[in-house]
Amino acid sequence: MADIQIQNLNKRYGSFQALHDMSLDVKDGEFIVFVGPSGCGKSTALKILAGLEAASTGSIIIGGEDVTELAPAKRDIAMVFQNYALYPHLTVRQNIGFGLMMRGTDKKQINQRVERAAQALEISDLLERRPKALSGGQRQRVALGRAIVREPQVFLMDEPLSNLDAALRVQMRAEITALQRRIGVTTIYVTHDQTEAMTMADRIVIMRKGVVQQIGSPDALFNRPANMFVAGFIGSPAMNFLRGKVQRDDRGLFADAGGLRLPVVEAAASYLGKTVICGIRPESLDLARGDAPALEITPTLVESLGTEAYVHFKLPGQQVATAVAGEHEHQPLGNGTLIARLYDVGTPLSGGTIRLGLKPQASVHLFDPATEQAIS
Amino acid sequence: MKRKLWQSILLYATVIVACAVVLFPVYWMVVTSLQPPGSLRAYPPHFLPPDPQWQTYIRLFIETDILRWMANSAIVAVTATGISMVAAVLAGYSLSRYQTKSSENVGLFILMSKMLPATMLIIPLFGIMRSLGLMGSLWSLIFAHATAIVPFATWMLKGYFDSIPNELEQAAQVDGCTPWGALFRVILPVAAPGLAATSLYGFVLSWADYLFARTFLANNADSWTVNLGIATFKGEYQTDWNLVMAASLLAALPIMIAYLFLQRFLVGGMTAGAGK
Numbered sequence: 001m002a003d004i005q006i007q008n009l010n011k012r013y014g015s016f017q018a019l020h021d022m023s024l025d026v027k028d029g030e031f032i033v034f035v036g037p038s039g040c041g042k043s044t045a046l047k048i049l050a051g052l053e054a055a056s057t058g059s060i061i062i063g064g065e066d067v068t069e070l071a072p073a074k075r076d077i078a079m080v081f082q083n084y085a086l087y088p089h090l091t092v093r094q095n096i097g098f099g100l101m102m103r104g105t106d107k108k109q110i111n112q113r114v115e116r117a118a119q120a121l122e123i124s125d126l127l128e129r130r131p132k133a134l135s136g137g138q139r140q141r142v143a144l145g146r147a148i149v150r151e152p153q154v155f156l157m158d159e160p161l162s163n164l165d166a167a168l169r170v171q172m173r174a175e176i177t178a179l180q181r182r183i184g185v186t187t188i189y190v191t192h193d194q195t196e197a198m199t200m201a202d203r204i205v206i207m208r209k210g211v212v213q214q215i216g217s218p219d220a221l222f223n224r225p226a227n228m229f230v231a232g233f234i235g236s237p238a239m240n241f242l243r244g245k246v247q248r249d250d251r252g253l254f255a256d257a258g259g260l261r262l263p264v265v266e267a268a269a270s271y272l273g274k275t276v277i278c279g280i281r282p283e284s285l286d287l288a289r290g291d292a293p294a295l296e297i298t299p300t301l302v303e304s305l306g307t308e309a310y311v312h313f314k315l316p317g318q319q320v321a322t323a324v325a326g327e328h329e330h331q332p333l334g335n336g337t338l339i340a341r342l343y344d345v346g347t348p349l350s351g352g353t354i355r356l357g358l359k360p361q362a363s364v365h366l367f368d369p370a371t372e373q374a375i376s
Numbered sequence: 377m378k379r380k381l382w383q384s385i386l387l388y389a390t391v392i393v394a395c396a397v398v399l400f401p402v403y404w405m406v407v408t409s410l411q412p413p414g415s416l417r418a419y420p421p422h423f424l425p426p427d428p429q430w431q432t433y434i435r436l437f438i439e440t441d442i443l444r445w446m447a448n449s450a451i452v453a454v455t456a457t458g459i460s461m462v463a464a465v466l467a468g469y470s471l472s473r474y475q476t477k478s479s480e481n482v483g484l485f486i487l488m489s490k491m492l493p494a495t496m497l498i499i500p501l502f503g504i505m506r507s508l509g510l511m512g513s514l515w516s517l518i519f520a521h522a523t524a525i526v527p528f529a530t531w532m533l534k535g536y537f538d539s540i541p542n543e544l545e546q547a548a549q550v551d552g553c554t555p556w557g558a559l560f561r562v563i564l565p566v567a568a569p570g571l572a573a574t575s576l577y578g579f580v581l582s583w584a585d586y587l588f589a590r591t592f593l594a595n596n597a598d599s600w601t602v603n604l605g606i607a608t609f610k611g612e613y614q615t616d617w618n619l620v621m622a623a624s625l626l627a628a629l630p631i632m633i634a635y636l637f638l639q640r641f642l643v644g645g646m647t648a649g650a651g652k
Contacts, residue, residue, distance in 0.1 A: 052546050072549040079550045085543035089565040102552030146551070 002063030002153040002186055003028045004049070009058035011044055011210075018044045020211045022058070029184045031177070033201035035191055036233070041210035042190045043158055049188060050079050050156050063153050073102070075154075078147035082159040084139045086131040086146075092118075093127040096145045103150075117149040120179075137168045144176070148183065155180070155187040161196065173199060194234050198222070206230050223363070228277065228372040231365055237282045237310060239365070240338040244278040246271040255364070258315050260357070261293045262364045268375050271366075276375065279365035280358070282310070285340035288357030295356045300337065311340040311354070402628075409433070409622035416617055432622045442623055444598075445605035450630070452514055452601060453582035456521035460578050461571070463526050468533030469559060473542070483534070490527035497523065498591055505592055512596030520588040525578040532577065536570030537563065572641035580631055602627045 004026040011019035019041045026032050034042035047053040049060060051072035059068045067075045078099070086095050094101075096117055097110040105113075118124045121141040131139055140160065147155055160176070161169045177200045180187050191197055197204045198218040206213045206221060206229075214226040218234075225231035231239045244255030246268050253269060255262045255278050262278050288294030297313040315338060340356050358364070366375040379387070408416060410428040436442050471483050501520050510516040540563060548558035564571065586603040593599045600608075606623045609616055 047546075050546075050550055052549065071554070072546075073552040073554070077550060079547065081543040081547060083541055083543055085541065085547035087544065087548075087562055087566070089562075089568070098548075099551035102557075146547075150551075 004154060004186060004188070005059075005061040006045075006049070007059045007061070009045065009048060009060070010056045011041070011048060011053065012056045018210050019048070020209075022210075022212055024205060024212070024215065026186060026188065029186055031180050031187045031189065031200060031202045032205060033189045033191060033197040033203075034205045034207060035194055035197040036207035036213075037192060039209070040207040042192075042205075042207050044210075045207075046079075046156050046158055046188060046190050049154075050077060051075050076152050077154045077156055078150050078152040079156040079158065080143045080147050080160045082162055084131075084143040084160075084163075086139055086142055088131050091128050091130055092123065092134070092142050092145075095131065095142055096127075096149050099146065099150045113149050114145075117145045120148070121145050136164050137172065140164060140172055144179070148179070148185075151183075151185075153186065155185050155189075157187065157189040159191055160189075162191070162193070176200065195236060198234065204234075206233060208233075224374070224376070225279075225365060226374055228279070228367045231279045231367070231374070235281055237339045237341060239279045239281050240285075241367075242278045242280065242315065242338075243275050243369075245275050246273065248272060255366070258295055259293055260295050262358060264364055264366055265376060268366050271368075271375065275369060277367040277369050277372075279367060280362070282339040282341035284359050284362030284364075285356045286342060286359045287345070288355040292357050296353055297356055298353050308341055308343050309345050311342055311356075312337050313340070313356075314338065402625075405621045405625050405628075409618050409625055411618055413616060413618055429618065432618045436619060436622050436626070440609075440619075440623070441597075441600070441605060442602070442626060445600050445602040446627070446630075448514060448599060449583055449601040449603070449627075452517045452521065453579045455514075456518045456525060456582045457575050457578035459518065460522045460525035460529050461575055463522070464529035464533050464574065465564070465571070467526070467530040469537050469563070471530065471534045472537035473545075483531075486527045486530055490524075490531075494524065494587055498587065501588075502591060511592060512599055514593075514599055516592040517582075517585070517588055517599075517601070520592065521578075521582040521585060524588075525581055528581075529574045529578055532574045533567070533570060536567045536574075540566055569641045572638050576634055576638050579634065583627075583631060 004024075006022055006024040006026075009019055009022040010017070022041075022045060024032075034045060036042050044053060048055045051067070051070060051074075055068060059066055061067070062075060062077070087098065090098065093111075093114055097114045100110045100113060114127070115124065118127055121144055123138060123141045123145060126134060126138060126142070131142065134142065140163075143160065147157075157176070161172055164172060173196060176189075189196075189200060197206075201218055203215060203217055204221055205215050208229050214221060214230045216224075221230055221234045225234065225239075228241065232241070242257040242260075244257035244260075244262055246253065246255050246264065248254070248269075251263075253264050253266060253272075255264050255268070255276060257278050262280070264276075264278075268276065295315065297311075297315065299311045299313050301310075301312040303310040303312075367373065368375055407423065407425055409432055410425045410430070411422065412427075412429050415422065415425075467486070471479055497520075501523070505511050505516040505520070508516075510519070544562055544566065545553075545555070545558035548562040549555065553561055584603070585601070586607065589601045589604045590607070593601065593604060602623070606620060606627065609620045609623065
């Protein structure tokens, strides 16, 4: 177990900069998730940490030792790959014990440790099989076994669940989290799936185009996103963005977004009379009661999930098309569609016009339209 | 899915016809080797020799140096294949894994060299062998065959290495291997079917050669390979076709045996190299 310091890490491939000045301090035993869309540099960062790619500039310190120039074998790390990377010519037992064998551990001890790891992962009965005779979930467990058996200082995991079906993914997600908590090894986990990031991480590092956008706990990222990208990426369905004009009346500062009165923080006072971007989470919207100010909308699609319904709608002239939408795989209909997540709707919604208002305790996130940074 | 009767009949008939076309020359080689020279041109031909002449094979071993020729062929084929495989494994692996601006051009250059006909290479190779003092030595043939095997073997192996995910050697490196260790402990064992198929290809190419052997070894009877030796059976006025066929059958045996042993790898190797 060890802490990790990543200092001003840069990676260039010719003229393309894959990683911009990344810095991060990881505490001993922490579970960190790198998340972001494809091509954001998260896997590159992980490979540099593993020593499989060289950093262009910057340094990596693991457990107080500068490992930037060290070969992967000398970093005392273990890695789980997206496609598991099990050695097809070796049995499960040999796969798990390979790293120990390479380090000259004696045979008896290798066997004991392999069997202990296999027991922990419930794969003891598979030890004499070859990888091709295993299911996806079993291969995943073998890959984890290969990582834990060495008792390394750091675990690195590169999208280890993305090849599993949905049900197994949820199960393995919980198992990996429990395993990490039990053995307490510092872990860096890469995924493009924000649900995985939110459910597993102590802290999330959210990246875009090689630049770290925000580092924080899942709650902090969800409740206090630093910019529109983070706001749009974290949360499913994604946050809605509307244009609103900052105004003040006798009840205080608010943004007027298409007739909806959105109470805003006092920090937005400097934008008085100007247009800002208001971020509203789909679950912050509800059917408007009485004659309170509301958005009059005609649903373009209603997805009923039993206890809740996703109401898709458009607000011409009001909604904001963001780059985030295109990069967010959970954005159901791409740019330009807004979503309300309504609970206990009761009557069917399709067809006519409905009125949507803001829930009483809901928060509105404000962003500068030019910089896309949060106003707070 | 159950096949209908007529489908089965059609399938088996096709297989039998295909086998007959492929195997008839071998069968005819056996029949010819067992007939006396006088009845070779008999009409109608004898599909089963009425009086098999087994002594042709005894003559082959007593009157000719067939065993030495076969030993020479084996030495040349095994050594040339071995040298070629070492070069081709390293070249194919680096072409597959270390992509640089020049690697594509180098790869194409290697492939292009294979497109040159052997008759074009033979004159410069002749000059090189003579200046190295290797004329008449088995080494001349070994090096000449290696120049022919390496380009194709490199490309075949590059294909096999391409089909092995990079993550395997990355995992091996994280597990404690050096890049060389990852190649020898993980990649080569995984590529075993490809190595077997490529080696067999190299072996057959070398074993079947006549042109290079005729050019470099003709003046030294001690170094003759089996194909060169068999060619000497052809006389100016008369040829013992039964002896030629008996020797040819013997010459084909090592290849047939190698195929029998390696066919499991060959089929596996072909599919392993075909797709991801």
